[in-house]
Amino acid sequence: MDNSQTSILRRTVSSDTYKRLCSLWQQMAERKGQDSILLTEETLFSVNPSLAEKKYRERFCLLFSPEFRALLIGTLRTEDLLYQISIIWDTRTIADFVDRLSEESGQRTEIQCLRDRLQQILIAQPSNNPDLQCHFTLKLLDILTPETLGGLEQMYPRVSICKPVEDALRQQVTQERLLNQVITQIRQSLELPVILETAVKEVRSFLQVDRLVIYQFINESSAENERNHSSQSLGRVTYESRASDRIPSILNLTAEDDCFTYIPRYTEKYRRGLVVAIEDVEKAYSSSFCLVELLRQRDVKAKLIAPIVVEEKLWGLLIAHQCFETRQWFESEKNFLGQIGEHLAVAIYQAQLYAEVQQQKNTFEQRVIERTQELRDTLLAAQSAHQSKNEFLGNMSHELRTPLTSVIGLSGTLLHWSDRGSALSLAKQRQYIQMIQDSGKQLLELINEILDFAQLEAGKVLLNTKEFSLQNLSRQVLKNLQTEATNQQIHLELDCRVEPRHDRFYADPDRLQQILFHLLKNAIKFTPADGTVILRVWKENNYAVFQVEDTGIGISEDQLPLLFEKFQQLEKSRQRTHGGTGLGLALTKQLVELHRGTIEVESTVGKGSLFTVRLPNQSHRQLKTTPASKVEERVTFESKSIVLIERDEEVATLMCELLTAATYQVVWLIDSTTAIGQIELLCPSLAIVDRNIPDVYHISKTLKKLQTTKSIKILLLSDKITSTDWQSLSRKGIDDYLLKPIQPHLLLQRVSALVSSDQNSENDKMKL
Incomplete structure (x- = not known):
């Protein structure tokens, strides 16, 4: 179809109508201002006055500017005075x-200057601005209405009305109105489904096609699918409009990529904005049985396809179907569908931006709520800690005053009688001295407990690992507490289930005695007379297990969370019937964790409690070769420890939650510049590193070269990795990789496999 022919309108009009048309050209010139040029026959006469003397029958109005040009030519007919x-x-x-x-x-x-300028405009802007063209066409239609022409026919029967041209003009106006309707919806609404549904319905009605759909790509990028020839579906039909119910619906239909792969770089052509018109699908796709069969099943005889390109990425396709006959597609229809696709791309982009803003807004609001809750919790914790410290100081004043009063009072009594020259009986003196000694020991025990806890809090306690006998240590602890148990009429028992050949164990024996001492003394303290306290000892693989069971007063379920907190006692100060600083179990828990062990408690009110401690066998060789300055940090880290180097807070938060829920200990590092030193200090089993970290390969190579970190496994996070990439990465110290977005089950599988392999290699080294 010739474009120039569709851009020319020929009519016969009255002189009044011609004057109105000239006025329209003048209005458009004034609308564009200084950028526009308006030429008439008057301008021509001013250039060459001799022309005015001639009977110049042809009149004209020529308007052109960078955005709009139009030419009106009128020839006066002398016989009827019509133009x-x-x-x-x-x-x-x-x-x-x-x-x-x-x-x-x-x-x-002078005219050539205008010709040159027009040539420049032709190169820069080959077509009129759609908004100006629409405005001009609507004004033109108001002047050339059928009613006016009908009256003109009655007045001048010889006037010939060009019906096809009039229909073409009306179609152009309808097209521009529909475009304006879509643009108006995009500007006024951010509801993308409403925009797309309305656009599909109106465009189908305008083009008079049987079916119009939007096919949206929802998986990998089109270019990547084309390279990989993926068997997965590219996308699906998300919006549809049908002329009648007898036309089958293809809503939610997915098309297999194999049907399109024979077309070379077809998605790239669409991405560049190509509008494809197929007049007969049987002929156009004759070389692809798969595609012809697919279209035949859906009753597609002809189709017109326009791309929807958002941010230079192919988002989807706008497809018009003629279902029962072939169809010749006009150039104006191609241009129209292409323009609709461009405007829909703008709407989609706006909707995506709006969704991102809403997501950020919701995330921000959620974070504000979380931070507010954290501040509230911190305030409550601070208030609770302040109250606990006050109670602790009150308890300590009582705990210290009682033995001090005894020491001062009894020593003063001995002094008093020695000054008077009359001595007390030897038995009485021994009783006083024994009470002074017991009170002094009680004071020393309280002071040592406070000092030990302060040192543990400050991280100044190091383990002095030695080899010792579990049976001998257990017996020694019970022996030290036997007198106290006897005085309170408590049956103290030992149940040692360790075979002699497995009796040797590596740990800090002094700290282990301290752990058992606190648990047993606590059990004796809260067990009534004639009750029983049992210490059980056995080994499970590489762990030593210690259980302290009593038949005491028990602990209620709501008090269990406070059991190992510092400065906590489960009785109010006025109701206290037992002494203590409230630090014993908190100190015990920290000593257990210093050994990389665990402590658990089960209790029933009125029946008793059961404390279980599990300690791993410490590697004597490893501690021997590890600098003392690093033991302090490493002893608190379990073998299932992981270091994560990730700058994206959302990704890091997700991974930390997943790994923590799977009982891994995770340390998150943001700054990669100090990562090597931190990993060398923490010595985890696994390091997870994002590929977007600038010095990721330097970190992996360095860790594999250092003697203390070469056994650490390295897992790489990446958006995309090919087989060629992996060959290069494996040579840079990377043990495995995981593609983004993170899939929880894959993350846990990869981490478990790497950690298990690391533990197996360590066990093999110990056996050697």
């Missing part, structure tokens, strides 16, 4: 008209 007019929008036709003017005027210099 035969031509309205032209085609820039090349207008340029030819200017050339003719320059020849007739005899002044080529």
